[in-house]
Amino acid sequence: MTLRNPVMTASGTFGYGTEYTDFMELGRIGGVFVKGTTLEPRQGNDYPRMAETPSGMLNAVGLQNKGVDYFVEQIYPVIKEYDTHMIVNVSGSTVEDYVACSERLAALEKIPAIELNISCPNVKEGGMAFGTSCVSAAQVTKAVRKVYPGTLIVKLSPNVTDIAEIARYVEAEGADAVSLVNTFLGMAIDAESRRPKLSTITGGLSGPCIKPIALRMVWQVYHAVSIPVIGMGGICSWQDAIEFILAGATAIQVGTCNFVDPSVSVKIVEGIDSYLQRHQIDSVNDLVGAMETL
Amino acid sequence: MKQLVFTIRSNEPLNDQNHLLKVAPSDNTPLPLMLPGQFVQILVENAPHTFLRRPISINNHDPEKNEIWLLVQVVGEGTRKICEMKCGDQLNMLLPLGNSFTIPSAPGHFLLVGGGVGTAPMHFLGKILKENGFTCDFLLGGASEMNILQRSEFEQIGTLYCTTEDGSLGEKGFVTHHSLLQNKVYDFIYSCGPKPMMVAVARYAKERGIGCEVSLENLMACGFGACLCCVEKTTRGNVCACTEGPVFDINELRWLD
Numbered sequence: 405m406t407l408r409n410p411v412m413t414a415s416g417t418f419g420y421g422t423e424y425t426d427f428m429e430l431g432r433i434g435g436v437f438v439k440g441t442t443l444e445p446r447q448g449n450d451y452p453r454m455a456e457t458p459s460g461m462l463n464a465v466g467l468q469n470k471g472v473d474y475f476v477e478q479i480y481p482v483i484k485e486y487d488t489h490m491i492v493n494v495s496g497s498t499v500e501d502y503v504a505c506s507e508r509l510a511a512l513e514k515i516p517a518i519e520l521n522i523s524c525p526n527v528k529e530g531g532m533a534f535g536t537s538c539v540s541a542a543q544v545t546k547a548v549r550k551v552y553p554g555t556l557i558v559k560l561s562p563n564v565t566d567i568a569e570i571a572r573y574v575e576a577e578g579a580d581a582v583s584l585v586n587t588f589l590g591m592a593i594d595a596e597s598r599r600p601k602l603s604t605i606t607g608g609l610s611g612p613c614i615k616p617i618a619l620r621m622v623w624q625v626y627h628a629v630s631i632p633v634i635g636m637g638g639i640c641s642w643q644d645a646i647e648f649i650l651a652g653a654t655a656i657q658v659g660t661c662n663f664v665d666p667s668v669s670v671k672i673v674e675g676i677d678s679y680l681q682r683h684q685i686d687s688v689n690d691l692v693g694a695m696e697t698l
Numbered sequence: 699m700k701q702l703v704f705t706i707r708s709n710e711p712l713n714d715q716n717h718l719l720k721v722a723p724s725d726n727t728p729l730p731l732m733l734p735g736q737f738v739q740i741l742v743e744n745a746p747h748t749f750l751r752r753p754i755s756i757n758n759h760d761p762e763k764n765e766i767w768l769l770v771q772v773v774g775e776g777t778r779k780i781c782e783m784k785c786g787d788q789l790n791m792l793l794p795l796g797n798s799f800t801i802p803s804a805p806g807h808f809l810l811v812g813g814g815v816g817t818a819p820m821h822f823l824g825k826i827l828k829e830n831g832f833t834c835d836f837l838l839g840g841a842s843e844m845n846i847l848q849r850s851e852f853e854q855i856g857t858l859y860c861t862t863e864d865g866s867l868g869e870k871g872f873v874t875h876h877s878l879l880q881n882k883v884y885d886f887i888y889s890c891g892p893k894p895m896m897v898a899v900a901r902y903a904k905e906r907g908i909g910c911e912v913s914l915e916n917l918m919a920c921g922f923g924a925c926l927c928c929v930e931k932t933t934r935g936n937v938c939a940c941t942e943g944p945v946f947d948i949n950e951l952r953w954l955d
Contacts, residue, residue, distance in 0.1 A: 423924045427792075448936055468926050666701065
């Protein structure tokens with residue numbers, strides 16, 4: 405899979421791309437990771453699902469989506485016309501769910517890749533449970549690899565002791581790339597009412613506040629695996645993107661900042677281009693993992 | 699929907715908590731069509747604890763001046779920063795967002811009920827109703843006289859009735875206690891304000907078989923249907939208040955179940 409540039413948008417922050425077409429040209433970015441898709445429709449969690457935090461936000465959406473059949477029948481015919489890579493984020497409660505959902509998506513010619521979401525912190529069953537143990541992460545990757553011939557990306561949870569070890573396990577089971585990080589488990593309480601700010605009490609923290617930790621994890625995983633690493637976590641500017649690339653990311657995803665500036669991904673593409681020109685670097689690939697140590 | 703930079707033409711404090719900002723596109727781009735009930739998302743700059751945009755309903759759209767009005771209540775750091783902005787300062791906004799109130803297709807008696815800063819979209823709606831040849835009554839509520847904002851603007855559009863909790867203006871109590879609701883029969887009611895008020899208005903309307911639309915103020919991140927944070931439970935399941943709303947027919951909501 406070859407990208408026009410390393411800037412993509414993160415699942416759960418970019419809808420199906422359609423939501424953003426008033427604000428930017430999808431053809432300017434390298435790819436779109438569409439919202440988490442499950443085998444069966446899901447209503448998601450109760451409101452409130454969001455709490456703003458300093459330099460970020462907590463969410464507890466809980467994978468609200470209309471299921472893979474709806475995606476195939478209603479969404480795919482629209483988004484297959486978009487001039488960028490449309491990658492589907494796949495989630496499930498059981499290994500069988502992941503497999504069945506991935507099989508449906510394998511039949512879609514214009515979906516070049518899927519991203520296995522083994523890291524959603526907002527669902528009771530499955531999700532992050534798969535991504536926090538090496539054995540279960542390996543198990544789901546292996547099962548999907550058998551039925552999915554396209555590019556298989558596994559999205560890792562940062563809520564683990566050693567993310568590099570999980571990355572090695574999914575690489576060993578045939579993942580073509582890893583993407584990291586998903587959100588950090590967090591919470592917020594309203595001091596006045598003494599109530600949690602999210603209906604689920606805990607949720608996923610994202611935004612610029614997580615960037616230093618995400619960057620460290622990308623750097624660790626880059627040194628642990630040979631497959632490409634897709635970095636994300638609070639990227640809001642081209643400088644942020646360059647940092648992730650220098651730490652070892654082959655490509656990056658812009659997530660929560662899309663909510664604040666819906667055209668930020670295009671600005672990052674432009675910023676990277678001018679950075680490369682200014683430094684007389686032919687290809688962004690030359691920067692991957694090119695951090696110079698002291 | 700567009701992302702546009704606006705210049706603040708005026709910023710008038712209406713009381714110690716609320717400011718009326720009149721803004722126009724900095725490059726004089728003609729404003730897109732805007733409908734009553736729609737809102738904007740304002741980027742708050744230089745506010746370290748404010749990461750997300752602030753959703754603010756459209757208080758008025760003046761096509762001749764290519765200007766919109768925003769009634770902003772100081773709630774936290776983000777809205778305080780917006781209210782502190784000066785004439786000539788710039789605001790980055792996404793607009794117009796959301797659906798709109800339904801404009802009636804036949805003459806009738808229309809009541810617009812607003813509470814607190816929720817009166818803001820009632821002004822724009824009343825103006826559009828008047829332009830379409832409809833007459834309307836406004837019933838506005840607040841804690842005290844100083845909380846009933848833009849009275850002269852409302853009086854230019856329709857008949858204004860008020861309630862205040864301390865009795866300093868109009869009848870004492872909440873809007874749903876106003877004698878108007880016992881004495882006059884309405885064909886349709888529109889409402890925006892604190893949720894307990896809108897629930898009471900919805901109950902009043904439903905009990906009498908009166909059509910009613912309410913505008914919700916659910917917490918949101920993006921404002922254009924991407925984050926799925928502002929969902930409201932409806933007869934169609936969880937839907938985004940920012941794109942399927944903020945205006946809902948009360949029969950779609952699960953408030954009175």
